[in-house]
Amino acid sequence: MATPGTTAAPPxxxxxxxxxxxxxxxxxxxxxxxxxxISLALMLGVPAFLVIGLVWLPxxxxxxxxxxxxxxxxxxxxxxxxxxxxxxDAYTLxxxxxxxxxxxxxxxxxxFAVPTVLGMFFAVLxxxxxxxxxxxxxxxxxxxxxxxxxxxxxxxxxxxSDQGLLNAFLALVSDRPPVDWFGDPDINLYAVLVAAGWxxxxxxxxxxxxxxxAVDPSLREAAAIDGAGPVRTxxxxxxxxxxxxxxxxxxVTVIDALRAFDLVWIINRGRNGLELIxxxxxxxxxxxxxxxxFGSALAVIMLAxxxxxxxxxxxxxxxxxxx
Amino acid sequence: MHPRPPxxxxxxxxxxxxxxxxxxxLAALPALAxxxxxxxxxxxxxxxxxxxxxxxAMQDIxxxxxxxxxxxxxxxTFDSTSFQESINNYLQGTPDDVIAWFAGYRxxxxxxxxxxxxxxxxxxxxxxAFTDQVRDLCSAPDGKQYMxxxxxxxxxxxxxxxLFEENGYxxxxxxxxxxxxCERMRRDGLEPIASGVREGWxxxxxxxxxxxxxxxxxxxxxxxxxxxxxxxxxxxxxxxAWAELLPHHQADPLGRGINEAQTSxxxxxxxxxxxxxxxxxxxxxxxxxxxxxxxxxxxxxxxxGADAVEAPIDGFMASGTPRNPEAAHALLAxxxxxxxxxxxxAVDPQALPLRLDADTSGFSPxxxxxxxxxxxxxxxxxxxxxxxxxxxxxxVMIPALQRFLSRPDDIADLTASIQRQKLSIFGQ
Numbered sequence: 001m002a003t004p005g006t007t008a009a010p011p012x013x014x015x016x017x018x019x020x021x022x023x024x025x026x027x028x029x030x031x032x033x034x035x036x037x038i039s040l041a042l043m044l045g046v047p048a049f050l051v052i053g054l055v056w057l058p059x060x061x062x063x064x065x066x067x068x069x070x071x072x073x074x075x076x077x078x079x080x081x082x083x084x085x086x087x088x089d090a091y092t093l094x095x096x097x098x099x100x101x102x103x104x105x106x107x108x109x110x111x112f113a114v115p116t117v118l119g120m121f122f123a124v125l126x127x128x129x130x131x132x133x134x135x136x137x138x139x140x141x142x143x144x145x146x147x148x149x150x151x152x153x154x155x156x157x158x159x160x161s162d163q164g165l166l167n168a169f170l171a172l173v174s175d176r177p178p179v180d181w182f183g184d185p186d187i188n189l190y191a192v193l194v195a196a197g198w199x200x201x202x203x204x205x206x207x208x209x210x211x212x213x214a215v216d217p218s219l220r221e222a223a224a225i226d227g228a229g230p231v232r233t234x235x236x237x238x239x240x241x242x243x244x245x246x247x248x249x250x251x252v253t254v255i256d257a258l259r260a261f262d263l264v265w266i267i268n269r270g271r272n273g274l275e276l277i278x279x280x281x282x283x284x285x286x287x288x289x290x291x292x293x294f295g296s297a298l299a300v301i302m303l304a305x306x307x308x309x310x311x312x313x314x315x316x317x318x319x320x321x322x323x
Numbered sequence: 324m325h326p327r328p329p330x331x332x333x334x335x336x337x338x339x340x341x342x343x344x345x346x347x348x349l350a351a352l353p354a355l356a357x358x359x360x361x362x363x364x365x366x367x368x369x370x371x372x373x374x375x376x377x378x379x380a381m382q383d384i385x386x387x388x389x390x391x392x393x394x395x396x397x398x399x400t401f402d403s404t405s406f407q408e409s410i411n412n413y414l415q416g417t418p419d420d421v422i423a424w425f426a427g428y429r430x431x432x433x434x435x436x437x438x439x440x441x442x443x444x445x446x447x448x449x450x451x452a453f454t455d456q457v458r459d460l461c462s463a464p465d466g467k468q469y470m471x472x473x474x475x476x477x478x479x480x481x482x483x484x485x486l487f488e489e490n491g492y493x494x495x496x497x498x499x500x501x502x503x504x505c506e507r508m509r510r511d512g513l514e515p516i517a518s519g520v521r522e523g524w525x526x527x528x529x530x531x532x533x534x535x536x537x538x539x540x541x542x543x544x545x546x547x548x549x550x551x552x553x554x555x556x557x558x559x560x561x562x563x564a565w566a567e568l569l570p571h572h573q574a575d576p577l578g579r580g581i582n583e584a585q586t587s588x589x590x591x592x593x594x595x596x597x598x599x600x601x602x603x604x605x606x607x608x609x610x611x612x613x614x615x616x617x618x619x620x621x622x623x624x625x626x627x628g629a630d631a632v633e634a635p636i637d638g639f640m641a642s643g644t645p646r647n648p649e650a651a652h653a654l655l656a657x658x659x660x661x662x663x664x665x666x667x668x669a670v671d672p673q674a675l676p677l678r679l680d681a682d683t684s685g686f687s688p689x690x691x692x693x694x695x696x697x698x699x700x701x702x703x704x705x706x707x708x709x710x711x712x713x714x715x716x717x718x719v720m721i722p723a724l725q726r727f728l729s730r731p732d733d734i735a736d737l738t739a740s741i742q743r744q745k746l747s748i749f750g751q
Contacts, residue, residue: 071411071714072411072412073438074436089747093743093747095726095740096722159578160583161575161578161579162586162587163586180575180578181578182521182577183521183578184577184729188578268522268523271721271722272577272729283717283718286408286409287411288407288408288429288713288714288717289713289717290411290713290714291714291748
């Protein structure tokens with residue numbers, strides 16, 4: 001896309017004749033037959049239909065429903081319009097809302113600060129072809145493969161205050177009272193973040209491993225000849241070459257932080273210190289509670305946050321494509 | 324990169340179309356199955372009774388019906404919690420003819436929205452089989468019945484008989500005796516009251532019981548129905564009494580699941596637990612289960628007494644438009660028979676029959692005791708989340724009760740917040 005400052009030619013000037021372009025009229029009609037046009041229409045139409053039907057319309061419906069009070073039962077005539085009441089209620093009288101916003105942010109910062117960095121570190125180590133590399137690789141990647149229910153179960157065995165592994169171990173080394181890992185709202189978010197990081201690290205590690213394998217070895221050789229040590233080689237040569245992977249990792253991490261849900265839901269349905277917007281949406285919309293309007297308002301707020309990141313991502317990609 | 328020979332485009336297109344057609348057929352299959360002429364002798368049943376004992380008990384009573392009536396019953400069993408989370412949508416889709424569910428507000432709610440159908444015809448054959456109170460709990464405000472009840476799993480304070488005998492404890496009848504017993508247990512190195520509320524809802528039991536004993540069942544039900552302010556001296560008194568008992572609860576209840584709390588009773592680490600009869604599922608059958616005993620939650624106010632019993636009633640309802648109404652009603656009538664209730668409750672250890680004429684001679688001492696509590700109850704309540712709007716109970720009350728458990732000192736602030744949220748939900 002050209003910005004006003006970059007167009008050199010005055011708009012009124014006729015475009016310069018382009019010899020590569022075939023003369024008008026000979027384009028599509030002759031080359032594509034009826035069958036081709038049908039197949040083209042299908043190929044464009046089916047995905048477009050799916051995206052509009054399964055993404056855009058539900059999103060629009062969610063925005064509309066967020067201005068209503070509805071219990072999800074009965075026809076459209078049972079929907080009651082209440083304006084922005086749901087949004088005001090969320091901000092003013094819904095106690096879990098503010099902690100949920102804060103926890104989502106903590107979740108995002110933590111995923112970047114710890115597992116992403118750790119995953120990158122592991123990838124760099126494993127890329128050096130240690131003996132038994134594939135074994136380490138599988139060990140770190142295993143948590144990503146495990147089902148969510150199983151992950152929740154494993155961490156309950158570790159964190160349970162009476163019967164958990166961690167407290168049994170702590171009891172051996174100190175005589176302080178057991179730590180309430182899941183129940184203390186000051187601790188449980190971080191306990192769960194460790195579990196979430198356990199899964200996220202392996203994922204990021206694999207992405208970076210794939211990226212590092214694709215880095216041209218001659219770059220490293222050149223850096224070595226220039227006298228750069230391993231750290232300098234990584235920071236000045238390899239890391240910049242990983243730009244496409246870095247963009248993917250940022251996007252994956254942001255998405256993971258926003259949709260974080262499963263662990264907290266398994267542990268305590270996202271209450272008492274583990275509030276997340278996604279869990280609030282679920283407990284309001286799904287289930288007997290069925291506050292469809294209020295839940296939609298929360299979902300729209302989450303959508304608005306995602307849009308900020310999507311906008312940053314899209315603009316980065318477009319700038320990259322322009323270059 | 325080696326150039327790859329392109330696949331013939333016609334083939335790709337055709338396979339795409341074939342794929343689409345295939346997907347279309349797949350999607351149409353269940354619909355076709357739904358339209359196919361149904362066997363008039365088949366009746367479908369959704370059950371949320373998913374424990375091993377409950378499944379076996381369901382099989383038994385359905386088997387009885389099949390043998391007597393010649394109908395075939397298809398049972399679809401769902402895990403209780405996930406069924407609860409999807410029941411609104413489920414009832415609006417194409418539900419089975421007969422659905423296992425709970426009495427009280429939860430039946431009324433669906434009846435008022437036309438999602439389940441009137442079964443008062445079935446009740447005509449059940450005249451005198453149940454108390455009037457049970458009948459009311461199965462009825463909607465239009466005076467018609469929408470559920471056939473079969474069993475109940477009441478709440479009480481459970482404990483191990485042997486532990487009480489060894490230490491010379493006696494079942495407390497009043498608030499003072501209860502607190503004294505707690506203090507004694509504490510001195511003996513026991514956790515007096517086992518408590519696990521990580522799931523949230525188990526905290527409601529203590530609120531219900533304190534409110535029933537301090538303010539009476541009438542106030543309790545009206546409060547849950549939205550008729551009283553939650554920011555009232557009555558409600559603050561409930562939280563106040565709870566705050567006094569809190570030091571006698573197992574510490575850190577918010578990190579402990581209800582099953583873990585039950586286990587501490589099995590392991591003799593805790594002295595007592597306020598719980599429903601479903602506690603029996605955790606106690607190993609035999610010596611341990613025989614050792615289980617209980618007493619009603621003690622009296623807190625002599626004028627109000629201690630005869631209100633929290634007894635959630637389970638039963639069966641008919642979907643809005645059963646595909647096979649006659650067979651569905653026949654099945655419902657069967658579930659209400661004395662025979663079916665006796666067979667079911669003999670297998671499922673948590674369930675007590677609701678029929679007044681049920682044979683109680685085979686009851687264990689524990690079952691006999693709890694059954695007496697129900698029969699002689701001044702009032703039956705259903706548990707907070709069955710006596711109130713589900714959105715209020717789960718969205719407002721669970722976080723509020725959890726907040727109280729971690730910060731029991733700002734009661735006035737808490738009740739004010741509950742009241743504000745109640746107004747927004749009840750829309751008054």
